[in-house]
Amino acid sequence: MAQRAGAVIVPRWPGAIVIALVLLLTVGTLIAVLTRADTFGGLGSADRAAISFTLLQAVLSAAISVIAAIPVARALSRRRFRGRSILITLLGAPFILPVVVAVMGLLAVFGRNGLLNDALTMIGAGRVSIYGLAGVVLAHVFFNLPLAVRMILQGWQSIPAERFRLAAALDAPVFSLLERPMLRAVLPGAFASIFLICLTSFAVALILGGGPKATTVELAIYQAIRFDFALDRAAFLAAIQFAMSLVAAGIAWFLAVPDASGAGLDRMARRWDGASIFSRLSDGLAIVVAAAFLIVPLVLVVLRGIGGLGDVPVQIWPAIVRSVLVAVVSTSLTILAAVALSVRGGRGVVVASALPLAASSLVVGTGLFIMVQPILNPAKIALPVTAMMNALMALPFALRIMEPAVTKAERDFGRLSTSLGIVGWARVRMVILPRIRGSLGFAAGLAAALSMGDLGVIALFATSDQQTLPLLMYQLMGSYRTDAASGAALILLGLSLGAFWICDKWGRHGAEN
Amino acid sequence: MKYSTLPLVAGLSFIATGAIADTLTVYTYDGFNSDWGPGPQIEANFEAECGCDLEFVGAGDGAAVLSRLRLEGDNTDADIVLGLDTNLTAAAAETGLFAASGVSGEYDLPIDWTDETFVPFDWGYFAFVAGKDVAAPANFRELADSDLSIVIQDPRSSTPGLGLVMWIEAAYGDDAASIWADLADNIVTVTPGWSEAYGLFLEGEADAVLSYTTSPAYHLIAEEDDTKTSWTFDEGHYMQVEVAGKIAGTDVPELADQFMAFIATEGFQSVIPLTNWMYPVVTPAEGLPAGFETLSTPETALLFSAEDAAAKAPLAIDAWRNALAQ
Incomplete structure (x- = not known):
């Protein structure tokens, strides 16, 4: 059936609006900062040192996270056991924790007074120090391993069930036929995402880096804006971050070969391989080691938090309400924008999936402030701006x-749908959305949890009576109230995980039926 | 611990309520205006006198307050800026946004206060806070020679961090770089701000943390924990003096003057010790709260003038970074 000329197969204009907004919020804010710079100077040797350290730690962190994630994702993809779904949710927790909380959890295990050193002392070995490049990388792997596992796990789950069946029937090697092409398609993207996240690391790198050796570009930007008020240097450094991120994203896009061996009938995979004792043991080991690494620090955060719950001030309630509202709005924005862009496809997707990660939140916040302040009082839009920024991030x-997932749905069902005349919004609603329910739920859960835990730009805009939960937690920490802050951190962790679990569950409920 | 119960509804409203009385807008750092900081009580005390509406706007730390003010320039809504320290006042004065305070007073400060633009509202000594069970070094050299571990803050992102760099600069001048080189192996890590460093210390990651001589007062008074102390160094202690300034372009000049004069009075000063955990610049009539007499008091107070501080800071930070980046 020939398609009527000029019919819209999928709507493209919403994606264009999203791209324009992303550019405004990232590059636009940078230009706004530049317009207010009084001087134009170059970079000092300290800035160059910061750039090379930033690159080094980001490459190491991303490589280790991705490599370590492969066996874990593989084990999770082919094993079914009790509590698997809760384990997968919990494994995602470090990624959505506020940085300071996660660092405190890590230090409770790896710190000078942590469990590891207690154990080493008990067996008579020397103490180890976590501080330095190793500590930075360890923390970044802790944060990003869950993300890498989930991204790679999605890859495994996207291999059609029919192919595993076919491979089993033919006694064909699953790895080289099915898994290697999938990894080839998924790994570059996972690596690039984590590389970009680590590129803008600030607090982790400094706290665990042990000193100015571990200065990152983001800290240099912070110093330029806060202490030197050198807006030109801040903008220049932010531009360098953008350049590094675009190169990384471009390389990843180039390396990621789309897997093109045809469609399946879209059913849950059952695996026939991996039944040997060796693979059972290695899968079990991968899951246990990853779970211990990711969950023990969390348990310690929870234990400390329980003790502090009684000290949490009543202001926690309005802060919780604000954080939840912000999370609901920013999650909706994120999902709308992501659907619009995914449907549109093309280079805009590369830009929008790299630029916000590489944006320095301080530069974005400052730029927005410069744009907004002549028109209206920034405090009045603190919460909407926070929701928008969280959505961007x-x-x-x-x-x-x-x-x-959208690309796959289009590839597998696009021709059929077009031939049936399902085009335009109907195509998005009837064909694409039901096919991507699992991905959508996961993405929404991540967006909600990230928004909940993110300090964002609220500190730059808000007055003190508009505290969100993370801001309240930082303020408690900043006024000696460490116990109350631990309690607030526990509530934050609960809310983030809860939001993630609800959305992700909704998505997987659809996927498993 | 008691907290005033704020009506939830008020907290939820996104839009500031329009006030009938004149509004005095005071920019300050977040901690000052948190519910457990001095802000709410001072607001109540001042509003009882002025028949006006005092609005505190919290914006990050002291350095963030100044950078916000610089971004806003002449457009700023601020009438008063409260919470800069003497390391920031030179840059603040340079903006040309501040007017002479018109306030002069006798302050209980260990130094003479001569600045005509900025009015001090509280102060403290930087010091290393440690457990009482740790043998205290008598000065930086002893600390550097010891095996003691410390956590400090980054001078590029934190006011106490900058205070420590200025402290060593004031005490050692040309030898500052060698002191830093010797201290390098004592420093467990450097954090972006005070909260992270203090948190690490409380978790036992280091023997001591850079904070204030008044920090043990919080543990003693609020937590009834008398195990913390601060080390007294014989080369003297650098001070942090926190100040307020009046914005020249204020639309409520009389109210702003009234507030500037209010700072040195009982209604402001008596709130400071137990909320900001710093010394008031004018000791309240009933003296300092019980517990403050236990704090160590350095013999020598060190402080650069605002101009010297501004001139020395970049070089001192470079020396710090070079020594620690080895």
């Missing part, structure tokens, strides 16, 4: 998760 993750 979550968009790259949502895209990474949803775009492959």
